[in-house]
Every structure is written in structure tokens, then in C-alpha cells.
Amino acid sequence: MRLLLVEDATRLRELLTEAVHAAGWRVDSVGSLVDAEEAIATTEYDLLLIDLGLPDGDGLDLIRTMRRAKNQTPILILTARGAIDERIAGLDAGADDYLVKPFNHREFLARCRALLRRSPSVADPVLEAGRLVFDVASGSVMCGDEALALAPRERAVLEILMRDIGSVVNKRKLEYALSEFGEELSSNALETAVSRLRKKLDPARTAVSLETIRGVGYFLRERKQ
Structure with a gap:
């Protein structure tokens, strides 16, 4: 299992990377849209973890671009935007799940497991x-x-x-x-x-x-x- 974490907050990125490693998965961590786009273009991932408020743009734009390109990799949004309209916008943009910060790491890992079971790249779960x-x-x-x-x-x-x-x-x-x-x-x-x-x-x-x-x-x- 290989995940991509797109999160600009350094400490949170470190903590989530540690949690993913402890779960037994590999993870590439980046802090900007530009780096995320480069990683997605060169590597096949089983799950994407995407923050929305990034220094060079909105994570929703990345999600919409991926879905228009027929990239069906599961996406879990990680964001501080918790209003119902913002959740709906994220899911309508093409995300598969939505988690509002701050969140429990056990719930975070459980949501990751659920999405990984549905990943198109996982032929045999x-x-x-x-x-x-x-x-x-x-x-x-x-x-x-x-x-x-x-x-x-x-x-x-x-x-x-x-x-x-x-x-x-x-x-x-x-x-x-x-x-x-x-x-x-x-x-x-x-x-x-x-x-x-x-x-x-x-x-x-x-x-x-x-x-x-x-x-x-x-x-x-x-x-x-």
C-alpha cells in the first residue's frame, strides 16, 4: 500500500506520516499542490490524503482535475473546513470521504482502511x-x-x-x-x-x-x- 499525503502543516504531516507507517503502509508526503501534481504524475497510489488550504492553491482544484482525467484513486480530504456546505463541496468535487481537523488518529486510520479496501489498484484485498x-x-x-x-x-x-x-x-x-x-x-x-x-x-x-x-x-x- 502506498499513500500520498498532501499537507502543508509540517508537524501534522510528520504525525500523520508516523501513523501511516505504524499501520504498515508506505507514504509520500508533500506540502504543496505543485509537488502533489508531480507525485501523482510519476507514482501510482492506492489512496490520496489531501488538505484543502494549501500555500499555492485549493486542494479542491487538484481533486477536480484528477477526476476529470479519470483518475479514480480514492481520496480522503483532511481539512479544518467543517461547515456542511464545505463538506458537500468536497464530496461533490470527487472526494470519497471527508475528515475535519482536529480528528482522532484511530478514526483516521479506520477511514483509510475502508477506502483502501475499495481502491481500484488493490485487485486482491x-x-x-x-x-x-x-x-x-x-x-x-x-x-x-x-x-x-x-x-x-x-x-x-x-x-x-x-x-x-x-x-x-x-x-x-x-x-x-x-x-x-x-x-x-x-x-x-x-x-x-x-x-x-x-x-x-x-x-x-x-x-x-x-x-x-x-x-x-x-x-x-x-x-x-
Whole structure:
């Protein structure tokens, strides 16, 4: 899951970024319409979180432009504009949901999960391999009745490998999944995430194993139980 947060208030942007990371999703954070337009043009997102009062314009204009361009990515408006007419204007412009500041972070994450379940980019909201069940919207990974405690990067790698179960996924695709806007990925970040994930995917317990094709990439193999 990759989200775009468009919010010009630095501290709120930091807090929301932390909350999104804790939920197991990746997020690119920008503070202006210009930067938002550039991010949307170059990256495919599963959910957009858009403030309306931005320093270089109104977030409603961005939403209308996206919808005219047939971009159907779910949009959650985050704004201090709470009047009923303003809410109606936001939804009529093309937003899928509307949250007025200040808001509870638990409610914020719940609304994100609800929208992610409806995202057109999420072809399979629940992935299964071996004894693993991965709920993409909530980020939970279960092995039978046991929840696996995975770090965000470990979850990102596992999601891609489960979507291409049995097929080799090249390193570049996985490295892109771990990257975030404005953050440079260290040279061994992918290898570290894979190593930690492999240790948690005990084949005897999960009935899957994470295999390496040296110099090419990785794949997830289902094992006979």
C-alpha cells in the first residue's frame, strides 16, 4: 500500500506520516499542490490524503482535475473546513470521504482502511499462500490463528511476493516498493528486509519459504504440508 499525503502543516504531516507507517503502509508526503501534481504524475497510489488550504492553491482544484482525467484513486480530504456546505463541496468535487481537523488518529486510520479496501489498484484485498493470510487494507498477516509481527518494509516485500507467488520478482521492483518520496534507500535495505522476513517465515509453520535467485531477485515458494 502506498499513500500520498498532501499537507502543508509540517508537524501534522510528520504525525500523520508516523501513523501511516505504524499501520504498515508506505507514504509520500508533500506540502504543496505543485509537488502533489508531480507525485501523482510519476507514482501510482492506492489512496490520496489531501488538505484543502494549501500555500499555492485549493486542494479542491487538484481533486477536480484528477477526476476529470479519470483518475479514480480514492481520496480522503483532511481539512479544518467543517461547515456542511464545505463538506458537500468536497464530496461533490470527487472526494470519497471527508475528515475535519482536529480528528482522532484511530478514526483516521479506520477511514483509510475502508477506502483502501475499495481502491481500484488493490485487485486482491486478501492474499493467501501456504498458511499465510494477508489482509492488504489492514496490513495484518496471519498464520492460522497467530499474527505475524512484521515491520513495514517486511510487509511491503511480502505483499509483492504473495501477489506473484511462485514467480521470481526482480530486485528493482522490490526496491521501488521500499522507497518513499524524498527518501534515499540504502544499498542493503532490500537484503536486510528480506533477511528479517525470511527468519519470520518459518517454513514448518507457514508452509512457505522465501527463495533467492542470485543476481536476479526473490520468490515465495509454497511447501507441501
